[in-house]
Amino acid sequence: MRFRLGRRSATAALPVAPPPAAADADAGHALRAPSKLHAFNRYEIKYLADHSMVDELRPSAFTKVYDAAYRDLYRKLYASGAALAAIDQVSAGLKAAGTDVGTEAASLRTLVENRTKSLATDKVITG
Known part of the structure; x- marks a missing residue:
């Protein structure tokens, strides 16, 4: 396969945009300036509220954010059963390797079950 190399004709030149008018001279700066929404978001709460x-x-x-994260963590670890599944998985792997983890795994499982029941009635979890 051969490609033909050659010059473009002068009539096939790409169009060139006209220079900006004097009124549009500051248009580039307007694009870099923040909008009213973004300018507002730059302020912190300490600038919007009285210092006291x-x-x-x-x-x-902080409490609202912390409580939401705590509820999410409870749902992911305890309520979903992921913590109990992890205990079962690790103890099964250790048993397969020949390690006796009977009482330790049982006591850890009981601890997680009790903690799950206790947290289910907690005021932060119940919201």
Whole structure:
């Protein structure tokens, strides 16, 4: 397969955009400026609230985030049974390797089951 190499004709030149008008001279700067929404998001709570209120607002915001993460972790580990499944899987692997883990695995399993029942009634988990 051969490709034909040659010059393009002068009539096939690509069109060139006209230079910007004087009114459009600052258009590039407008693209870099933040929108009203983004300009607002740049402020932190300490700039939007009175300085004396920041210490009161900060713990409540942290508590909400922490409680949500705690509930999510409870659902993933305890409520779903993943912690008990991990105990069963590890103890089965150790038994297959010839290690006796009978009482330790049973006591750990009991601990996780009790913790699951206890957390199920916790006010942070129940929301």
